[in-house]
Amino acid sequence: MSRDELTRFLTRLRRAADDGRDLSAASAATAARLLSVQGLTLSLRATSGALEPLWGTSTDEHAPGLEELQYTLGEGPTVDAARTGHTVIAADLTDRAAAERWPVLTAAPTSSPHAVIAVPLRLGVVTAGVLTGYRTTPGPFTPTQRLDLDAFARIALNLLLNTPPRTLAVPRPGTAPRPDVSLRRAQVHRAAGFLSSRLDITVEDALLRLRAHAFSHDRPLADVARDVLADRLHLTPDV
Incomplete structure (x- = not known):
């Protein structure tokens, strides 16, 4: 160098x-x-x-x-x-x-x-x-x-x-964000929120359950989140 x-x-x-x-x-x-x-x-x-x-x-x-x-x-x-x-x-x-x-x-x-x-x-x-x-x-x-x-x-x-x-938080009026710079974890947070409501647990606990399932099944966390949101994966309070 x-x-x-x-x-x-x-x-x-x-x-x-x-x-x-x-x-x-x-x-x-x-x-x-x-x-x-x-x-x-x-x-x-x-x-x-x-x-x-x-x-x-x-x-x-x-x-x-x-x-x-x-x-x-x-x-x-x-x-x-x-x-x-x-x-x-x-x-x-x-x-x-x-x-x-x-x-x-x-x-x-x-x-x-x-x-x-x-x-x-x-x-x-x-x-x-x-x-x-x-x-x-x-x-x-x-x-x-x-x-x-x-x-x-x-x-x-x-x-x-x-x-x-838009790539960081909520878009402001009049902005034109670049589509190629985006947060890749929005689905994970949506899935954690969905799971939090369904299981009556905190969002933090819901995220831990998503992580645990992803790790134990050797799957990307984003894939697990997509399955939860699409109702293809049903995590229980014991997962």
Whole structure:
């Protein structure tokens, strides 16, 4: 990686943010390469605490899979960074320390990467989202890598704030949101709300039941949500 190339990339994105551009101005593949990671994702943190994958390296086979697994299980570096507001680093997801901290995640059969760094996107005291870098080789992230990821995270937050409102919450009058930047978890939240009403439980408990079913049946969480909403899957209070 050329330091000059990274500097030019970050400078261009800062200008894009100043000009009101959104996350589409940043190539995830280019960012991952320049930041020396194999995968890069950005997840928005909903007011409920749930994470919404919004942007990332769609062609990478590792990052999306591990991100989905963290969301399904409700544990992992990204989840912890969103909850605590602090950067979380796992130098090797196969070591004892990782297994003790995230026992379900590390026990799950997956081709997950060896090293993960999750950087919270902070708006004052509020954590708006998490930028997560994935590396396929174990080992610590160097101080320079951490500084570079922190710098990109700050720029990504500014781009996120420019992202069309419909992709983040309720659309504002007069906006024309881009259809290719959308929340992928809306169905899951609708299914949790539906299940909450049907079983007379909290939305949080309903989401846990959806996650448990998805994990125990080795299915994507979004597929389980679709089946619940279509009345093809009937979860009981004991599930």
